[in-house]
Amino acid sequence: MQLFYFQTSGQPTVRPALCAGHPAHRPGSTYAKHSPTKATCGSRLLAITAILLLTLTTQLHAGVTLKPKNTEAGYIARLLLNEAPFPGERGWVSEDDSKAAMLAILWVCHGRIHHIPSGYRQSQIAAVRTTEIIGVITVGGEKGQCDGFYMDANGNACAVPRVHKRIDYLLNIAGKGKPGKFARLLNYAQGLADSYVNEGILAADKFAGVKIVQRVQVTGRAYSWMTDKDCYSPGGNFIRIPNNQSGSLGGNRFFTLRKLK
């Protein structure tokens, strides 16, 4: 199922739905800022209900606020959190390193939409044709491009339960004592996602300038990442960005693309 959303121009665009409810009604979604033509009921009651629902579904812990998982910003934040290590986890190096991993992952998703290199088609890189980041994240189903993030049978963007369980666990730890690294990392992910939804990515892509890897001409930017061990490559024209070009962040290996002639 796909829902129609209305942007400021009033022209409908097709966007994948997020779990439960119409995103146009949700504060925190890009589309909530605009006035949806059909949904402009003018009803204050509806607005109050929406705010109450948002409050109930937003995950609030001491010093940490995660947007609901059924909002665009909440969903993106959960992807970033799922892919970056926290203290004690394998791949942990430092707070800065995990934050850099989150930013680089967001750039990969963004690049798969807006920076398709010359000679490539989006479908070759992202396995989908879409202008929506949710479409990039969920393509391929539960075991798709982003493991555990998928569209359910109703076209709702969801994540497997273990993703939410880990995030609940992280939130629980973050709520112990005064806000520390856990809280800062959670807030950073949500901040990145909020900025992305509202204004775009505010920080630079550290891989944008990568033009040569091991004497191979590459396109610049990262277009894929893999977690855990990197003794295998993601295949195709993906080229591993080596350590001396900061290709390893937060226990993830990032990959750029071979430049096509």
Add this chain to the structure above:
Amino acid sequence: MKSILITALTIILTISSTIAKPSNSATIKTVSEDKYLFEVIRHLYRWHLDETDAEKLVGKDEILLNIQEITPHLDQGDKSKFCDILIPALDMRVSVKKSDYAIEELGLVVKNDTFKIINVARGGLPKDTTGYTTITTNYKAIKDYAHRTRSQTRFPDDDLLMKMRKSARTKIIEQIQSRKQAGLKTKINNPKNLKKHDLAIHISPLSPIANEVWIFWETGRLLIHFRSDFDLEQPELWNNDDLAIKLYDIDEQTVVSLDDVAGSNAYITRDQVGRTLFNCIVLGRRIELEPMQ
């Protein structure tokens, strides 16, 4: 007699390990010790190397290793050490870490007693090894050690094993229940119907130089990967094991080559699965868990 012994000892030491460019770094010294390097090679032998790798070393008397301490920017108070071990003959980089930091929120200290392997990567080794400490190690001695110890295994003590069993059982039940709740496919309809033999798991041996263990659940055809910065034998880990787990459905997530699913991070190769099953089933220990009450 004494001089003969000294000469023999000198020869043995010269053969077993020659540090070409000695380093004063305590990290380099620790990682360069024969005992440690032999364990690294044994780990590779068990988890990464195959016939094609062995063929690259046929006829070689020595293996050259380049070792470098890595100094990433760490958080304040974090005293962890990192090191890369390059094996040019195998085009392989082994990254190791000795964790030493506190998790304030949990009131825990993550501290390893030795360097642990955190990554093994193939390819992309630097041509210029300026700044690395070069070590030449006797290949035959390494090969003999790896061969001699290829079936040697070590498993957790009863207390830790109990924690692992409990954790594995919880993860299995949670996996089934949560997937059912989410409307996702499950191989098991009702975890309450699982009998003891349905809950047979195979645990891979512990490695002294890696904080990871694999568990294979037969009936569910699931691989459970526990990996952590904590020493697995640190009891506190098992109170926080949600930080340490990744699940793989071997039917759905195994591919011959990642090229089949280019760009996706959801899959493991048949080669990886094969090695893991070998370590879990052939070298590992079979345990039956208590059914869900």
